[in-house]
Amino acid sequence: MGKNVTFGGGVPVGGWYSLSVYPSGSYSYSGHMHDSGAPSYNFAGVCVVRFSDGTAFVFQTSGRMHGTFESGSRDYNWSRSASRKSIRDAWRASGGGWSARCTNKVNADIGALVDSTIQAVGYAAKVIAIVA
Structure with missing residues (x-):
């Protein structure tokens, strides 16, 4: 999944993100944000992938x-690619069933953003964090 990101209310920040997760357990999470205005901004991005076995990444x-x-x-750029056995195991246990939600904000509390994004994908029996 990937998407262009813009913010309302005159916030001069925009960019894109991309997240790919594969049955093998590998993933790639990357993106780019750019501030074209006078004030500085803190950016926070969260994507939650919840498999039907209840495991959320x-x-x-x-x-x-x-x-x-x-x-x-x-500019703020990020790129992280790796492989996790836990992703492969959750994919297999779920028969490939999953749902996902991504949220991007400026000047927001990252902890609150993580919590609200997890809630948006439904009940998670187990949560595994991956920081990029």
Whole structure:
């Protein structure tokens, strides 16, 4: 799954993210955000993949983009690829059944964002965090 990201309310931040999860247990979570305005912003991104066996995997990232009034990069990029036996096992136990939800915000509490995104995919018997 992948998507372009924009924010309302005049927030001059935008970009994209991509998450791929495979039956082998491998995954890739990457993205790019850019601040084109004067103020700086903190970005938080969370994707939750919940398999039908009740195991949920939380892919999360956070970083800062600097605006005109602060020195530093206007961009926040992330990329993480690896393989987890627990993903392969959950995929097999679920017969490939899954649901997913991604949420992206600026200047938000990452913990609250993780909690609300997990709730959006339904009951999770087990939650496994993956930080990018």
